[in-house]
Amino acid sequence: MKQDFKFPLYVILHPFDGFWDMKYENRGRLRVAAVILFLLVLAMILQKQYAGFLVNYNDFRRLNSLSELVFVLAPLLLWCIANWSVTTLMGGEGKFRDILMATSYALVPLVLIYPPMTLFSRFMVQEETVFYYLLNTAAVFWFIGLLFVGIMTVHQYSPSKTILTIFLSVVVMGIIVFLGTLIFSMLQQIAEFVINVYREIIFRA
Amino acid sequence: MPAKKLIAFVAAVSLLLTGLGSGEPAAASSTAAPYESYNYNYWEEATPMPAAYLPEGYITGKNLGIGEFLEPADMHVSSSGRLYVLDTGNQRIVQMNPDWTEAKVITTFEHEGKEDTFSNPSGIFVDHDEKMYIADTDHQRIVILTPEGKLAGMIQNPESEVLPEDFKFIPLKVTVDKANRIFVVARGVYEGIMQFDEDGSFIGYVGTIKVKRNYADYLWRLVSTKAQKAQMRLFIPTEFSNVDIDEKGFVYATNIDIGSEELIKRLNPAGQDVLKRLGYYPVAGDVYFRRTTGPSKFIDVKVLGDGMYSGLDSTQGRVFTYDENGNLLYIFGGKGNQLGLFKTPAAVEMAGEKQLVLDRGKGNIVVFKPTVFGSRVNEAVRHHYRGEADEAETAWEQVLQLNANYDIAYTGIGKAKLMNQENKEALTYFKLGMDRKNYSVAYKRYRREVMKEHFGTVLSLLLAAGAAFAGFRMVRHWKLRRERNHETGF
Secondary structure (H helix, E strand, O other), rough: HHHHHHHHHHHHHHHHHHHHHHOOOOOHHHHHHHHHHHHHHHHHHHHHHHHHOOOOOOHHHHOOHHHHHHHHHHHHHHHHHHHHHHHHOOOOOHHHHHHHHHHHOOOOOHHHHHHHHHHHHHOHHHHHHHHHHHHHHHHHHHHHHHHHHEEEEEEEEEEOHHHHHHHHHHHHHHHHHHHHHHHHHHHHHHHHHHHHHHHHHHOOO | HHHHHHHHHHHHHHOOOHHHHHHHHHHHHHOOOOOOOOOEEEOEEEEEEOOOOOOOOEEHHHOOOOOOOOOOOOOEEOOOOOOOEEEHHOOOEEEEEEOOOOEEEEOOEEEEEEEEOOOOOOOEEEEEOOOEEEEEEHHHHEEEEHHHEEEEEEEEEEOOOOOOOOOOOOOOEEEEEOOOOOEEEEEEOOEEEEEEEOOOEEEEEEEOOOOOOOOOOOOOHHOOOOOHHHHOOOOOOOEEEEEOOOOOOOOEEOOOOOOOOOEEEEEOOOOEEEEOOOOOOOOOOOOOOOOOOOOOEEEEEEEEEEEEEEEEEOOEOOOOOOOOOOOEEEEEOOOOOOOEEOEEEEEEEEEEOOEEEEEOOOOEEEEEEHHHHHHHHHHHHHHHHHHHHHHHHHHHHHHHHOOOOOOHHHHHHHHHHHOOOOOOHHHHHHHHOHHHHHHHHHHHHHHHHHHHHHHHHHHHHHHHHHHHHHHHHHHHHHHHHHHHHHOOOO
């Protein structure tokens, strides 16, 4: 149990070995991935609400923790589905479970860096806020690097093929969103049509 | 059913009570202003606020007994308080006493032994010696008259190497500084404001408006043919629309440059724009506007003193008053037929604390009087400009009692507190006023203060923690060694 929660820290420092162990030595746990995602959402909410005045440009009247949850989890899920769809067709070895875990484990730097930066930002003056932005950006780049290595290891791809699949996944994400809205609006129109037919019959009767 | 009835009864009674209790004063203040009073908050939302200026009455030619004004184009209040109106349609100058009750009319002046008149004059300025400078547009000259109406000078056909041979001098607006340098906005002159010395000879231009490249237009030009290019509008700078001058000799100039954020410029003697734009949004009038209405077009600017200035917007007929840092203080006026609304506003002036707006379309001048709120704001801004922190703070606090949503007041109090070294209190106010820059300054001072105060405590705590840690390590080390020795059997 303790080892399971220590493992993500090993992964972010030794990504190649870490992601290998995660998949092939069965060291990854979905439970841990879920906890990481929960902590990420928490870190994001805390940052939006409690980051220092000098770096916090959010309108507090419009902060909503629930929408924050949706805005973090929905794109992640979408990414995992898109990546799974692409890689199944392109001979990737990763299962959906692996993709989900690799993505979540890659997010650990954000979870580790955001909360302390949120705290420090409260004691910063204007000139020092560059460090806040610098470290937050570093966390994002760290995440991107880990995601890249994670996807590459999990699917056993070459670097160039990884870049290609990541690019395709992003395209597929767009397609999914497009199809989703299309279906939604069509269902709406069908519903409207049925309601209209019903109304028509009521008026005639 | 009885419960429902009871609720209805209570509701009716409470409605009646609120109607009786607070209805009357509320109605009085809301009917007095024919326009909606608002300002933009930090989040760029138009929020209602108490009116800062309310219309008090009209000044018309009829009331003065000189016949109605006809399309008056400009006016000026001299330093002695006299109001000069340039009654363009009647080709005359109306000179009023400071109470606006009596008027003297100037229609002609003696020029080279003959009676001379004005032709479509469009700009007037009166200097400290009550000398009048009139932009006599269609006669292509600037006429300078003494207070008695005698000719004191004339500027026409300026000559210079910079000016082309066939240059036509069509002056529109004029202003004069303390050194009697004359600044003229002329039609068809894109190089800037024309500057003349006291003898009337042309010195040069000040404050050219830079042409900004629009990449979409640039792209279109790339793909269009020569014939199409010839049809396109030229990329020439916009003309200035009006000028005014402050007590330090800086020229305030407006231009109608759509899409620009520098509609009002403050030009230093070298011709550079030094207007401070530190507000939440650019000094450009309305932040939000309907696309069909379009952005604000400043056609006049008036320096109110102590860094404040008012811009007159011809699109919506509103007057926007800013402070020296470019914070929008208040907005008043509008378009319509009631008192306080304009048909075609042409000029804005200040008389004491009152602001006057000349309506070219209606041919009258609307007098706006500051409300309690407006005069408190003016007072606070003036005190702050003069560095009187305590007086400014009191005035801002009074402003806040009248309008607790006035962001600038919080910032103002914060600045006063900062000046008085009350750094912690300043922090609260800067946060309320969403002023990050000053918040940072206050926080830096406050942090240093706290660190100085608690330096001893922090250091001794750190030392104690260090000592405790070292002790712990030593004890553990000693214990471990004893155990090891024990195991090996010593």
